[in-house]
Amino acid sequence: xxxxxxxxxxxxxxxxxxxxxxxVGVDVFFVISGFLITTLLLKELTRTGRVSLATxxxxxxxxxxxxxxxxxxxxxxxxWLWIPATRFKSIxxxxxxxxxxxxxxxxxxxxxQYMNADAEPSPLQHFWSLAVEEQxxxxxxxxxxxxxxxxxxxxxxxxxxxxxxxxxxxxxxxLQTASxxxxxxxxxxxxxxxxxxxxxxxxxxxxxxxxxxxxxAILTWIGLAAVVVSAFLYTEETAFPGYAALLxxxxxxxxxxxxTSAPRGGAVSILGTRPFQEIGKYxxxxxxxxxxxxxxxxxxPDVEPNIPLxxxxxxxxxxxxxxxxxxxxxxxxxxxxxxxxARRGLAVGLALSSLAALIxxxxxxxxxxxxxxxxxxxxxxxxxxxxxPETELRRIIAASVGTGALxxxxxxxxxxxxxxxxxxxxxxxxxxxxxxxxxGPCVFGDPAGKRVVYLFGDSxxxxxxxxxxxxxxxxGWQLMVRTKSACHAASVRxxxxxxxxxxxxxxxxxxxxxxxxxxxxxxxxxxxxxxxDGNPLLDEAGxxxxxxxxxxxxxxxxxxxxxxxxIKGTKTTLVQIRDTPWPGQDAPECLAENSRRISECVAPxxxxxxxxxxxxxxxxxxxxxGVRVVDPVPWFCTTDxxxxxxxxxxxxxxxxxxxxxxASMLVPLLSARLPR
Numbered sequence: 001x002x003x004x005x006x007x008x009x010x011x012x013x014x015x016x017x018x019x020x021x022x023x024v025g026v027d028v029f030f031v032i033s034g035f036l037i038t039t040l041l042l043k044e045l046t047r048t049g050r051v052s053l054a055t056x057x058x059x060x061x062x063x064x065x066x067x068x069x070x071x072x073x074x075x076x077x078x079x080w081l082w083i084p085a086t087r088f089k090s091i092x093x094x095x096x097x098x099x100x101x102x103x104x105x106x107x108x109x110x111x112x113q114y115m116n117a118d119a120e121p122s123p124l125q126h127f128w129s130l131a132v133e134e135q136x137x138x139x140x141x142x143x144x145x146x147x148x149x150x151x152x153x154x155x156x157x158x159x160x161x162x163x164x165x166x167x168x169x170x171x172x173x174x175l176q177t178a179s180x181x182x183x184x185x186x187x188x189x190x191x192x193x194x195x196x197x198x199x200x201x202x203x204x205x206x207x208x209x210x211x212x213x214x215x216x217a218i219l220t221w222i223g224l225a226a227v228v229v230s231a232f233l234y235t236e237e238t239a240f241p242g243y244a245a246l247l248x249x250x251x252x253x254x255x256x257x258x259x260t261s262a263p264r265g266g267a268v269s270i271l272g273t274r275p276f277q278e279i280g281k282y283x284x285x286x287x288x289x290x291x292x293x294x295x296x297x298x299x300x301p302d303v304e305p306n307i308p309l310x311x312x313x314x315x316x317x318x319x320x321x322x323x324x325x326x327x328x329x330x331x332x333x334x335x336x337x338x339x340x341x342a343r344r345g346l347a348v349g350l351a352l353s354s355l356a357a358l359i360x361x362x363x364x365x366x367x368x369x370x371x372x373x374x375x376x377x378x379x380x381x382x383x384x385x386x387x388x389p390e391t392e393l394r395r396i397i398a399a400s401v402g403t404g405a406l407x408x409x410x411x412x413x414x415x416x417x418x419x420x421x422x423x424x425x426x427x428x429x430x431x432x433x434x435x436x437x438x439x440g441p442c443v444f445g446d447p448a449g450k451r452v453v454y455l456f457g458d459s460x461x462x463x464x465x466x467x468x469x470x471x472x473x474x475x476g477w478q479l480m481v482r483t484k485s486a487c488h489a490a491s492v493r494x495x496x497x498x499x500x501x502x503x504x505x506x507x508x509x510x511x512x513x514x515x516x517x518x519x520x521x522x523x524x525x526x527x528x529x530x531x532x533d534g535n536p537l538l539d540e541a542g543x544x545x546x547x548x549x550x551x552x553x554x555x556x557x558x559x560x561x562x563x564x565x566x567i568k569g570t571k572t573t574l575v576q577i578r579d580t581p582w583p584g585q586d587a588p589e590c591l592a593e594n595s596r597r598i599s600e601c602v603a604p605x606x607x608x609x610x611x612x613x614x615x616x617x618x619x620x621x622x623x624x625x626g627v628r629v630v631d632p633v634p635w636f637c638t639t640d641x642x643x644x645x646x647x648x649x650x651x652x653x654x655x656x657x658x659x660x661x662x663a664s665m666l667v668p669l670l671s672a673r674l675p676r
Contacts, residue, residue, distance in 0.1 A: 001255055001271055003279035004224070005029050008231045010290045010317075014310035021234025024248035026129045027194055027241070028227055029287075031252035033133050034198025041144050042202060046153060051145045060137055061349025066332035067285050067324050068130065069352040072098060075123050075292040076360050082299045083123070084592035085368045085415050091122055092367075095360035098127035099353050101134035104186040111182025111498070119418075119654075120586070123295035126287065128186050135188040136195045159203055162196045169193035170246075177242030180434060181500040190241060194249050201256050208260045217266030219258030224267040226251025239500050285321035285329055293317040299593070370414060370595040373405025379647030380665045389668040393635060393646075400643040401602055406595040409648045411661050414595075417588035417653040420660055422465040424481055430462050431484040433499055436509045438482075445472025445479030452522040453477045456513060457489040459657060460579055461528040466663040467670045468526060474671070480522070482513045488529040490559035490618075491566075493538040502542055503535065514566045521570045524675060527563070530656070531579035531610030557617040564625040573675050575628045578615060580658055581608035581636045587644040587652035601644040605637040630673045635666055 005028035012022025041051055072095050079091045097103040107128050143161065151157050173190035176183055184190045201208070211219070230247040238244050259268045270276065279286070293313050298305040332348075379396055386392035412420045424430060429442035445453070445468075455461055455468050462483040472479035486496065487506035496503040517525060537545045537555055545552055567574050583590075583603045590601035609615075622629050636642050636651060644651055646662070653659045 001028060001032055001252065001280070002283040003276040004227065004271070005032070006283040006286050007279065008227075009287065010314050012231070013291060013294055014314045015307050019231055020236060021231045021238065023240070024227065024230045024234060024245075027245055027248045028252045029129065030133070030191060030194035031198040031201075031249055031256065033136070034195035035202045035256050036198075037137065037140065038199035038202035039205065041141055045144060045148055049153065050148050051141055053141055053145060056141050057137075058344070058349070060134075061352075062335070063329075063333050064130070064134075064284075065349045065352045067288055067329040068127075069099075069356045070324060070328050071288040071292065072124070072356045073359055075296070076356075076363055078292065078296045079123060080363055080368050082296055084299070084589040085370055086417060086586075086588045086592045087120070088367045089364050089415075091124065092360040092363040094122045094124040094127075095363075096357050098124050098131070099356040099360070101127075101131040104128040104131040104135075104188060108183045108186040111186065120589075121295065123292040126291040132186075132188045132191050133195070136192065140195075140199070155203055159200070162200045162203070165196040166193040166200070169196065173245065174242045177239050178501055179499075181239070181498070184241060194241075194245065197249055197253050198256070201253055201260075204257075205260050208257045211258070211261035213261060213265055216258040216261035217268075219254045220266035220268055223251040223254025223256075223258065224271075226254065237497075237500065282318065282321045282325050285325045286318050289320045289324070290314055290317040293320070367415065370406060370592055372408040372410070372595065374407065375409040376400075376403070376407035376645075376648040378409070379649045380661070382647070383665055384668065390635070390672075393665075393669065394638075396647045397636070397643060398638050400646045401599070401638060401641045403598055403643065403645060404596070406591060406598050407645065407648045410645060410650055411648060412650055412653075412659055414588045414591050414650060417650055417659065420653045422462055422660055422663075423469075424465060425462075429481055429483075430459070431487075431509065433485055433496065433503070434505060435484070436505050436512070442481050443478055444469050444481055446476045447478060449476040449478040451475075451477045451524070452480060452520055454480045454482060454517055454520075454522050454525040456482045456517070456525055456527045457529045458483060458487050458533070459485050460530040461489065461526070461577075463580070463657045463660075463663055464526070464528060464577060464670070466660045467667045470664060470667045471671050471674065475676070477523070480520070482516070484509050486530075486533055486535060488559070489527040489563055490529060490556055491562035492556060492559035493542075494535040495538055495544045497535055502538055510563075514563070517567055517572070518570050522572050524573045524575065525567050526575045526577060526674070527567075528577040529579065531615065532582075553611070553614040553617050556614055557621045560618050561621045561624070564622065564627055568625050568627075573628070574625070575630060575674060576618075576622055577630045577632060577670075579610050580632055580656075581605070581642050582610060582656045583642065583644055583652050584608060584655075586655045588650070588654065591644055591650075598643075598645055603642040603644070605633075605640050605642055608637060608642045609633060628673070628675075630670070632666075632670075635669055 005025035008019060008022035008025035011019045012025070016022070041056070044051055076092060076095050079088055083091060094103060094106065097106045103124065107125060144158070147157050169189060169192040173184055173193065176187070176190055227248050230251070234240065234244060255267060255271070258266055264272065293316060294310060297303060297313055298309075303309070377396060382396065383389050383393050406414065422430070424442065424444060428439050431438060449472070453472060455465060465481060469479055471477070484506065486498070486503065487509060488494070489510070491507075491510065493507060494503045495501070537552055539545055545555075564574065581603070583601070584607055585601070587601060591598055594600040619629055649662050649665055650659050651662050
């Protein structure tokens, strides 16, 4: 079973399209772990009437930590050498969380942050499932010890507890999968039922052994089919875990249950063959190695990612797994000096964890440095001092297209670009996916100003905040900021690819903002939204629309018409800033990988403007309502090219949001487009 589980996971991660749902292999591992650990603990409980926590944790430490520590250390070092410097500190932090088995909670929290939606996965992301298992190992033996003290060897309290865990955890899993997919996917609370299913099989093993052999054999075939079918049927869009996890989990349980009665029959006759047994033996190490290899090697010089390469890397990681099993995992587990006393195993585990954490922390304190060239023109100062700021900026943009090395005076620093968010994010005035209400009034600019101005839209409105805040202060305006991640100002309903469900919070929030604007009757409303964030529209029945642009684009125009109509009804001046150009890649990462030749990160202008045909329809709608439309593209691109660095200013902080420094530099240009 472990061979099937790890193979499904590895092939899925290698990009085999037919096995996109191979992530169910992790669920198979959960059931196996619940069964094996509970079986061991129950044997000890039956034999001695108690559970030795020290011995249990020492065995877990010597079994799991040596190999995982080696993988963590190698991954951190490899990331320092080859991963873009922009990501290293985050990866090192992941290593610390992985060391102490808390990375699943870190990933869950980051998964609901919009700014992380398009980020490349961490090479240590796969440690989340190990963290879930370790959290189970931490709690379950303690509970069994309590049961032993209170009820001796009786099994009824154990069964009742496990049934309650299954019901409660599965219920939470279903509910949270529908509301907050990242927390449901990575959370131990939503996966506990899978481990508990395995534990229940362990408790019932004696009775299951009495199953008729034929029935047991059929059960194993049904179970194996359920696991394999789910791997082929499920995709990245499947709402998982939730109800969908029932198929691979119950399938795994069926294989184990049937195998207790028919150890040589049914599907077990295949799973028990030497190839499956050998892969199963190396499954833990293979799981540890495969993901960092797949994530890091493509960043090495002259390596072009593709499926054949990934399959080769998957095979190579199996070789690494075999080596680490024989050189690290097995010797550490069978070390007689460590096995002699439980406290020694615990001490070794603590030492290994501390070593990995210290190395990762050292990397955070001494991250890789980027090669830099000569200083570039101070773009902000030159543009601000120019008699014609826009003309001067365009000149600098044209000169920046052919720049060689990263300027030594670049601002903000490439390594810190992803953290370069507008100030008001820090006070939670920009709402994330699950939020619909700001914690306060979120008033900026001149709080005592007589004229009220609104900045309204998604994160592509938010990245204009530095410019709008400066203009509001200059003109004595109160600036009310109303922005929410991936929530368009246009009145449309969308499916959130991050939440894997209808983005119900968006229309709720947008309706509240439009009602607020109607009541406030502000002097000016500035709206802006992403031109293409990848979230499909929903029809009235809640179905995702994958229709061609000729069908979908008019719906966007209608959505903008609804929003414009609601705002213009207040006799407010309305300005729409078209979407900013997109760099076509994560700009800071590109610069980090090409710091000696940053011209590699110049984006073709024709590819940087999102959906121009849609914009034509939106512009026509805006004109109908007398909306002033500002086209910012000339502030970023020449006719042909959009450089990632203009003079000494970094343009984008990721793959679509502009830096606060660049937005601030555009104050004189945007100010000239706004009414006085």
